[in-house]
Amino acid sequence: MRPPARVHRGAPGARLLPAALVVAALTRAACVPAATLVISIQSPDGHALAGAVVTARPLDAPGKRPAPVHAVMDQVDRAFAPDLLVIPVGSTVEFPNSDSVSHQIYSFSPTKRFKLPLYRGKPYPPVPFDQAGVVTLGCNIHDDMLAYLVVTDAPWFGRTDKSGAWVADVPRGRYRVSIWHPRMRETEADLERELTVGDADRAELTVHLGKSLLPAPITDRPHSWDY
Amino acid sequence: MPKLPHRQALPPTLCRSAALITLLALCVTGRAADWELSLDTRLVSSDAGRSFMDGGLGTTRFGHRDSGIQLGRARFALTTSLGDLWSAHFDASAWDDKDRSPVGVTEAYLQFRPYPRAGYRFRLKAGAFYPPISLENRAAGWESPYSLSYSAINTWLGVEVRTIGLEAQLDWLGTRTGHDFDLGLTGGAFAWNEGAGVVLADNGFMLHDRQTPVFGRVGPAGAGALPFQQFDGRAGVYAGVEGRYLDRVVLRVLRYDNRADPTKIDSVSGAIAWNTRFNSAGLRIESGAGWTAILQWLDGETLIAPPGMQLEWPFRAQFALLSKRFGRHTLSARYDRFEVETNVPDGDGWQIGHAFTAAWLFDADAHWRLALEWLRVRSYSYYRTEFAAPALATETQLQLAVRYAFGSGLH
Numbered sequence: 006m007r008p009p010a011r012v013h014r015g016a017p018g019a020r021l022l023p024a025a026l027v028v029a030a031l032t033r034a035a036c037v038p039a040a041t042l043v044i045s046i047q048s049p050d051g052h053a054l055a056g057a058v059v060t061a062r063p064l065d066a067p068g069k070r071p072a073p074v075h076a077v078m079d080q081v082d083r084a085f086a087p088d089l090l091v092i093p094v095g096s097t098v099e100f101p102n103s104d105s106v107s108h109q110i111y112s113f114s115p116t117k118r119f120k121l122p123l124y125r126g127k128p129y130p131p132v133p134f135d136q137a138g139v140v141t142l143g144c145n146i147h148d149d150m151l152a153y154l155v156v157t158d159a160p161w162f163g164r165t166d167k168s169g170a171w172v173a174d175v176p177r178g179r180y181r182v183s184i185w186h187p188r189m190r191e192t193e194a195d196l197e198r199e200l201t202v203g204d205a206d207r208a209e210l211t212v213h214l215g216k217s218l219l220p221a222p223i224t225d226r227p228h229s230w231d232y
Numbered sequence: 233m234p235k236l237p238h239r240q241a242l243p244p245t246l247c248r249s250a251a252l253i254t255l256l257a258l259c260v261t262g263r264a265a266d267w268e269l270s271l272d273t274r275l276v277s278s279d280a281g282r283s284f285m286d287g288g289l290g291t292t293r294f295g296h297r298d299s300g301i302q303l304g305r306a307r308f309a310l311t312t313s314l315g316d317l318w319s320a321h322f323d324a325s326a327w328d329d330k331d332r333s334p335v336g337v338t339e340a341y342l343q344f345r346p347y348p349r350a351g352y353r354f355r356l357k358a359g360a361f362y363p364p365i366s367l368e369n370r371a372a373g374w375e376s377p378y379s380l381s382y383s384a385i386n387t388w389l390g391v392e393v394r395t396i397g398l399e400a401q402l403d404w405l406g407t408r409t410g411h412d413f414d415l416g417l418t419g420g421a422f423a424w425n426e427g428a429g430v431v432l433a434d435n436g437f438m439l440h441d442r443q444t445p446v447f448g449r450v451g452p453a454g455a456g457a458l459p460f461q462q463f464d465g466r467a468g469v470y471a472g473v474e475g476r477y478l479d480r481v482v483l484r485v486l487r488y489d490n491r492a493d494p495t496k497i498d499s500v501s502g503a504i505a506w507n508t509r510f511n512s513a514g515l516r517i518e519s520g521a522g523w524t525a526i527l528q529w530l531d532g533e534t535l536i537a538p539p540g541m542q543l544e545w546p547f548r549a550q551f552a553l554l555s556k557r558f559g560r561h562t563l564s565a566r567y568d569r570f571e572v573e574t575n576v577p578d579g580d581g582w583q584i585g586h587a588f589t590a591a592w593l594f595d596a597d598a599h600w601r602l603a604l605e606w607l608r609v610r611s612y613s614y615y616r617t618e619f620a621a622p623a624l625a626t627e628t629q630l631q632l633a634v635r636y637a638f639g640s641g642l643h
Contacts, residue, residue, distance in 0.1 A: 106266060109316070109347065111347045113348055113349055143348070143405075149479060219412055220478060222478070222479050223518060225522070225557065227371075229371060230377060231370045
């Protein structure tokens with residue numbers, strides 16, 4: 006996520022107006038002033054949807070590629086922790102094993118195919134993710150373990166908070182906003198929106214999902230049971 | 233009709249060898265293994281007829297003479313990986329019922345588990361293990377997390393059915409490729425199965441948790457049945473399909489045929505081969521709020537054909553189970569129906585009945601579990617009249633169980 010940028014405004018006071026106009030014009034020529042973009046997601050029953058992945062790509066000019074990060078996805082109590090990560094293309098992810106049991110994590114997603122046997126106490130080098138897309142992760146020993154990595158090339162991305170909103174300061178212009186959640190039933194095209202961040206300081210878009218989410222995985226089932 | 237010559241003693245050499253080989257394999261590899269030890273003790277009150285372990289026709293594990301403190305099960309299990317793609321599992325138990333069965337191995341197998349590729353997962357099992365039929369016996373040691381006594385169907389599987397052979401499974405992992413369901417195919421080939429069916433024809437269906445050890449005996453020494461024998465040179469087979477919706481719904485269908493030659497009689501022991509085949513189906517639905525519903529259905533027949541006759545015992549059973557988890561408490565209720573028919577002229581082996589089970593399980597922590605179960609079985613069995621007892625019996629068994637478990641994975 007980018008650090009929040011200051012919103013550029015015309016300086017107040019009539020005496021400073023000509024100077025302010027010059028500064029504003031210069032600023033506009035150097036870079037487009039930013040505005041706050043707010044994307045809210047609501048389920049069909051009107052509830053806020055937390056944890057959904059939101060990406061925003063500028064349509065007018067190619068945005069700057071986000072800097073790669075080094076992320077960690079641990080194995081705790083026979084589950085991936087966290088069970089969803091959003092990372093920029095070129096990032097690396099480390100998969101430690103905090104459990105006393107071994108894991109064998111794998112992905113056969115076209116975005117990144119890999120397998121990694123995780124024995125307790127044995128560290129493995131981080132895995133690079135060089136292609137954008139969704140990577141579904143599983144464990145070959147514990148069939149109910151499931152996690153996702155969303156690898157993105159979008160300059161702005163993040164996840165919705167508890168109020169179902171994702172907020173970012175972006176330069177004014179036209180954007181394509183995409184939404185993803187592992188349990189959404191809509192097609193990819195249904196979850197894309199185009200919007201213009203115009204002269205106002207704040208651009209808001211609320212996406213109402215047409216279909217309810219798939220049920221969440223059962224988490225209180227003992228791990229020793231077959232599932 | 234006199235008891236058929238199918239019951240005799242088998243030296244448990246094979247069983248011991250298998251156990252020894254597995255243990256040696258585990259030691260040699262030196263890999264860290266996951267192990268578990270548990271001890272389950274019971275306080276029993278029962279008015280049931282003499283237990284099958286004591287040579288009786290009671291439908292529950294404990295008869296009226298067994299009321300008091302009993303050993304439910306002492307269990308030791310070991311699972312270890314052998315390299316990246318192989319693993320070994322070993323499950324041994326001891327009981328203290330009237331049959332005086334020593335320590336027995338209920339399951340011991342090797343599993344080949346390559347990583348899934350392109351949405352498909354292949355698995356191979358070799359050794360002794362349960363075919364994928366029960367949707368109830370999903371906890372460690374093939375126990376039910378819903379009650380102490382298993383349903384009539386799964387009790388019978390625990391007594392007489394085990395794959396001693398190979399099983400291959402191919403799954404299409406839809407839930408890993410953007411779909412909301414998975415599909416699986418299973419096929420198995422097995423031997424040491426000619427005795428399967430004899431307990432069903434003799435005792436009929438029962439409801440208990442005594443799993444017969446591999447190559448073990450059902451009932452008292454000298455008179456017990458031996459389900460796991462091989463003398464007709466024919467392998468049994470099964471094939472099944474499984475569908476899953478997310479992690480919520482499982483549907484299983486399986487066809488099983490031990491392909492035993494019912495005319496074959498073991499020249500040494502005099503045992504006869506029982507040809508047992510059945511269809512089974514099961515559905516399990518779970519909700520995020522802790523509800524579980526299980527339905528299972530079984531329909532098949534077992535037959536023998538000694539010179540000059542063919543004796544058949546068609547059988548069928550069903551059960552419905554409803555369970556709810558409240559934190560560390562699990563409340564369950566189950567209704568079972570079962571029936572064994574026969575073409576034997578005097579009706580020997582004919583049985584019909586139903587059962588109600590209610591159970592409360594409390595998992596105090598990872599180590600301690602407390603369970604209370606009430607079981608009532610009402611059944612009509614023609615065999616009882618041969619022991620000067622009424623054919624119709626209502627048997628009630630109440631059990632309070634305390635189990636302590638510890639192991640590498642229990643903290």
